[in-house]
Amino acid sequence: MERKKILSNVKNRELVMKRRNQMIKGAISLFKEKGFHRTTTREIAKESGFSIGTLYEYIRTKEDVLFLVCDSIYEQVKQRLELVIAKEVPSVKMLKNVVRAYFELMDEMQEEVLVMYQEVKSLEKEAQEYVLKKEREMVDMLKQVIESCLPEHNISDMDTELIANNIFIQGQMWGFRRWILQKQFKLDEYIDRQLFYLMRVLLIEE
Amino acid sequence: MERKKILSNVKNRELVMKRRNQMIKGAISLFKEKGFHRTTTREIAKESGFSIGTLYEYIRTKEDVLFLVCDSIYEQVKQRLELVIAKEVPSVKMLKNVVRAYFELMDEMQEEVLVMYQEVKSLEKEAQEYVLKKEREMVDMLKQVIESCLPEHNISDMDTELIANNIFIQGQMWGFRRWILQKQFKLDEYIDRQLFYLMRVLLIEE
Amino acid sequence: MERKKILSNVKNRELVMKRRNQMIKGAISLFKEKGFHRTTTREIAKESGFSIGTLYEYIRTKEDVLFLVCDSIYEQVKQRLELVIAKEVPSVKMLKNVVRAYFELMDEMQEEVLVMYQEVKSLEKEAQEYVLKKEREMVDMLKQVIESCLPEHNISDMDTELIANNIFIQGQMWGFRRWILQKQFKLDEYIDRQLFYLMRVLLIEE
Amino acid sequence: MERKKILSNVKNRELVMKRRNQMIKGAISLFKEKGFHRTTTREIAKESGFSIGTLYEYIRTKEDVLFLVCDSIYEQVKQRLELVIAKEVPSVKMLKNVVRAYFELMDEMQEEVLVMYQEVKSLEKEAQEYVLKKEREMVDMLKQVIESCLPEHNISDMDTELIANNIFIQGQMWGFRRWILQKQFKLDEYIDRQLFYLMRVLLIEE
DNA sequence: TATGAATGAGGGTTCATTCAT
DNA sequence: AATGAATGAACCCTCATTCAT
Secondary structure, three states, X not given: OOOOOOOOOOOOHHHHHHHHHHHHXXXXXXXXXXXXXXXXXXXXXXXXXXXXXXXXXXXXXXHHHHHHHHHHHHHHHHHHHHHHHHOOOOOXXXXXXXXXHHHHHHHHOHHHHHHHHHHHHHOOHHHHHHHHHHHHHHHHHHHHHHHHHOOOOOOOHHHHHHHHHHHHHHHHHXXXXXXXXXXXXXXXXXXXXXXXXXXXXXXXXX | OOOOOOOOOOOOHHHHHHHHHHHHHXXXXXXXXXXXXXXXXXXXXXXXXXXXXXXXXXXXXXXXXXXXXXXXXXXXXXXXXXXHHHHOOOXXXXXXXXXXXXXXXXXHOHHHHHHHHHHHHHOOHHHHHHHHXXXXXHHHHHHHHHHHHOXXXXXXXXXXXXXXXXXXXXXXXXXXXXXXXXXXXXXXXXXXXXXXXXXXXXXXXX | OOOOOOOOOOOOHHHHHHHHHHHHHHHHHHHHHHHHHXXXXXXXXXXXXXXXXXXXXXXXXXXXXXXXXXXXXXXXXHXXXXXXXXXXXXXXXXXXHHHHHHHHHHHHOHHXXXXXXXXXXXXXXXXXXHHHHHHHHHHHHHHHHHHHHOOOOOOOHXXXXXXXXXXXXXXXXXXXXXXXXXXXXXXXXXXXXXXXHHHHHOOOOO | OOOOOOXXXXXXXXXXXXXXXXXXXXXXXXXXXXXXXXXXXXXXXXXXXOOHHHHHHHOOOHHHHHHHHHHHHHHHHHHHXXXXXXXXXOOHHHHHHXXXXXXXXXXXXXXXXXXXXXXXXXXXXXXXXXXXXXXXXXXXXXXXXXXXXXXXXXXXXXXXXXHHHHHHHHHHHHHHOHHXXXXXXXXXXXXXXXXXXXXXXXXXXX
């Protein structure tokens, strides 16, 4: 997928990458704490380790930072998930492992995911659509895993889509609604029970 | 549950109620359009039909408006749900009706729910907890419906909790992730398929 | 001529007039000293006697101030000139008196005129055109004075236009190029000699 | 006349000249378009074909660029005018030719002259005076042309000064007030009529 | 109780200038 | 001699909140 380009005054590509990563790291930590709107560009610059002037050498607007953050989060999640998928051959076991890995990932990155969920709507249309596409990609990954792991399933495409979506948001929910869920479940319990019911939904007996 | 008190300079209780309802209505319409942070108090006052000075006679800070809005939204959802529950006697049919009603409600109020989800984090701690409690109440309502409709079920309390949570967020997801879901499903299809799988999860045959 | 409207948050028309006059006065004094670009909005506010916030209750952008200033200057010049014209009946004597009055006015307002000349180009297109129209009006006033004072002249319209323009800029030049002219001429001398040659140009013998 | 020195880090005199000419060319083109204040040093560097760092090897401040530009413009005008003067022997015809050439020059360079007029005030005192002296020189050239072409005139020195000044600004006015004048006159018409009245002023019959 | 003018801290962004390479 | 990344003071403007009427 075409990566949306954020313009930078600085020419040196490697430096841009380096500085932007500093920026993303700093920004995430601040957004976690106080959200996008309450974080100032000056704070982002400081947390990233450079001056406000330097910050603006690498982005055009504050929103660019948010976009960079969102993009980076999705990219990380996606890569991590692809890694898990690549490691195994399709099977029910693999399906369970992928889902488990996804849930664990969501636990690890719950802060980041939270940030994204709260702030995407602050992005301008184009950037928002780009991020949405990323999300679409992830649901598609889950969908394909289901399909390839259950080759003889007779689940309609629409239902696969629905189930993939359900898994997707159940994962996000873990972090997103942690105040409720994490009071009552440990991560493992949560995963186990969700997997248990997923098997039921997919009519897989064990 | 104790209602969190928002202080007002005006003594006349009825007037306070009236003005605040104007305010909530105006604010929701603005928050839908541009979010909490991008909406100014002046705009809220204007949309509500009174001056900025008057606005501040009925609230202390801009955040109070957000709280009032969140509170009002949950209250509406809760009341509407209670209405449906009150109409029937417990049974599988009732369970399905309640879930269906909940999904339909989420469809109707998707903008409002969206607003809430994006902005709760902007509330101060205490207000946030209050809203969270409201959410807890709603999950509990679903939980109780499941329990009362399936008196002989052998689902553990934890699992009931999990399933109630899943239903809860599947409803919100409909509005929250509309860009993905509403491209592929009509509301009825979505409800039907979710109900279909819910029955599987609950081991109810039809 | 339609007056270009500068929007204000404040409704009270009289107050708007009053505050804007404060603003114009403060701004002119600053623009004289350091020019438009080197003057900050905070300085304008302070010099006008109110806070930066208040300043922005009466204008939308810094450029609005410049426009207000330009508009005010032209308006003053125009009114003063009209006063002189209204006082007499058309005749060569009147023509000379009007030109003299115009030159004296330019002397009095040389700072203001200087400001205008240096900064009009900073105005946005629309505002610039408005100011240009004002200038056009003033040249037309001079033109009409020439025509009405010399009823039997056989000067073509184009030539009248040219002569009016020449008078117009000779007036501005007095202030605009004061470093050169005011070293060598006293105001009265300057006026006398310019009038002397104007008579020659118009073939008026005395 | 002593040329005001702008300091440069670079020692090689030829290189300094070359780079500064690049700079002047680039800067004029930018100043024409957006004025001095709205043009950034980065833009000047880019338009001149070198980096911002290099720009600052040849000047001390942004204002230096403006000075260089003003100086260059006057120098060009002066040289061009001297060329015309050198070509002929003093006579009424020469006077007319010089004035005509000056007006044509002002037409050609109207953008540049406009730039100068708007921005000289942004120069610091010393630089401003230097530029003013240049102007003085040009008026003196016109004055001398009048005197040498009309050897038996009985025009006082002061009046010659006045007339030279009038010619000078009538030329600038052509570009400076082009919105008004160039709507009504073609260049040739303008020159012809101004010359016609100049002859009258000088009591020259033809 | 209602109004709306006044306030000023603080936000995002720019850009002339420097300096290590 | 040339480069361009880094800097941060300073700019314009917004907006939640107050308070005199």
